[in-house]
Amino acid sequence: xxxxxxxxxxxxxxxxxxxxxxxxxxxxxxxxxxxxxxxxxxxxxxxxxxxxxxxxxxxxxxxxxxxxxxxxxxxxxxxxxxxxxxxxxxxxxxxxxxxxxxxxxxxxxxxxxxxxxxxxxxxxxxxxxxxxxxxxxxxxxxxxxxxxxxxxxxxxxxxxxxxxxxxxxxxxxxxxxxxxxxxxxxxxxxxxxxxxxxxxxxxxxxxxxxxxxxxxxxxxxxxxxxxxxxxxxxxxxxxxxxxxxxxxxxxxxxxxxxxxxxxxxxxxxxxxxxxxxxxxxxxxxxxxxxxxxxxxxxxxxxxxxxxxxxxxxxxxxxxxxxxxxxxxxxxxxxx
Numbered sequence: 502x503x504x505x506x507x508x509x510x511x512x513x514x515x516x517x518x519x520x521x522x523x524x525x526x527x528x529x530x531x532x533x534x535x536x537x538x539x540x541x542x543x544x545x546x547x548x549x550x551x552x553x554x555x556x557x558x559x560x561x562x563x564x565x566x567x568x569x570x571x572x573x574x575x576x577x578x579x580x581x582x583x584x585x586x587x588x589x590x591x592x593x594x595x596x597x598x599x600x601x602x603x604x605x606x607x608x609x610x611x612x613x614x615x616x617x618x619x620x621x622x623x624x625x626x627x628x629x630x631x632x633x634x635x636x637x638x639x640x641x642x643x644x645x646x647x648x649x650x651x652x653x654x655x656x657x658x659x660x661x662x663x664x665x666x667x668x669x670x671x672x673x674x675x676x677x678x679x680x681x682x683x684x685x686x687x688x689x690x691x692x693x694x695x696x697x698x699x700x701x702x703x704x705x706x707x708x709x710x711x712x713x714x715x716x717x718x719x720x721x722x723x724x725x726x727x728x729x730x731x732x733x734x735x736x737x738x739x740x741x742x743x744x745x746x747x748x749x750x751x752x753x754x755x756x757x758x759x760x761x762x763x764x765x766x767x768x769x770x771x772x773x774x775x776x777x778x779x780x781x782x783x784x785x786x787x788x789x790x791x792x793x794x795x796x797x798x799x800x801x802x803x804x805x806x807x808x809x810x811x812x813x814x815x816x817x818x819x820x821x822x823x824x825x826x827x828x829x830x831x832x833x834x835x836x
Contacts, residue, residue: 514641525607530600530654534661537599589688590795596665597658601771604654608646608769612715615642616830617726639827646712647705655697699803706812709819711768717822720829738762764815777811
């Protein structure tokens with residue numbers, strides 16, 4: 502009987518990780534997207550109630566003319582096209598955030614328990630009896646964390662944006678507005694969708710130091726991997742700051758906190774790479790904050806982030822920690 506092809510084996514390992522953690526990988530972002538849409542619906546209902554009350558009291562006015570009913574077309578008639586574009590894009594981005602917030606916690610705790618839990622429940626003995634190498638097993642967990650989970654979260658975020666557009670379009674149409682001129686036309690839906698998809702490789706590479714560190718702790722710690730993963734970087738940062746170690750290199754301790762502690766613990770946070778951008782200070786000082794956010798969500802800005810030296814240096818460090826985790830998995834299993 503011929504041995505299974507390596508790609509087939511790796512695909513089966515990915516399926517195993519997905520089905521064992523489908524609650525976090527699949528259902529958690531979907532529930533988050535549903536909650537986002539539910540909150541949007543509740544907000545729409547509240548605004549409609551307030552709008553009807555204001556119209557009944559004669560408090561709705563356009564150019565000094567009192568409006569007796571809630572007419573969306575009349576109320577939005579004075580808005581500039583750029584205001585419609587900015588408002589639509591910001592609302593779309595806001596509604597797509599929650600699946601990524603969930604992703605941050607899912608990836609963090611998945612990596613932290615990825616190699617520890619199988620030793621704790623002794624299931625590693627079964628998996629080690631199969632013709633699957635430690636390298637394949639660990640890399641399947643890595644791919645699940647930095648590719649599978651972000652892809653699912655990104656697709657759910659895109660679906661949430663489309664659901665938001667449909668929901669608001671119905672309300673606009675009911676109250677006399679044209680959804681295509683007020684919402685679908687002004688919104689840069691295609692650009693935002695491409696931005697979500699372009700973000701995935703940036704996230705995968707930027708998260709590697711954190712993922713590598715968490716999996717290293719998961720493979721090494723005999724108990725309480727969470728405490729080891731958190732406390733070692735924090736105490737290292739405190740030690741460096743307390744004794745001014747970085748002054749030996751003519752650097753501030755803040756560099757250590759940002760480039761070592763921060764990269765080890767905060768890499769799973771979507772958008773964590775933005776403060777490390779060369780133009781980060783300019784972005785913070787820019788008074789047009791909304792436009793800056795929209796620019797950073799574009800696919801061009803996402804792909805430009807791939808040129809950051811910090812991203813590739815961290816990726817190499819993360820790969821090194823993954824290699825050590827692979828070796829530790831075999832060593833720990835053999836006692």
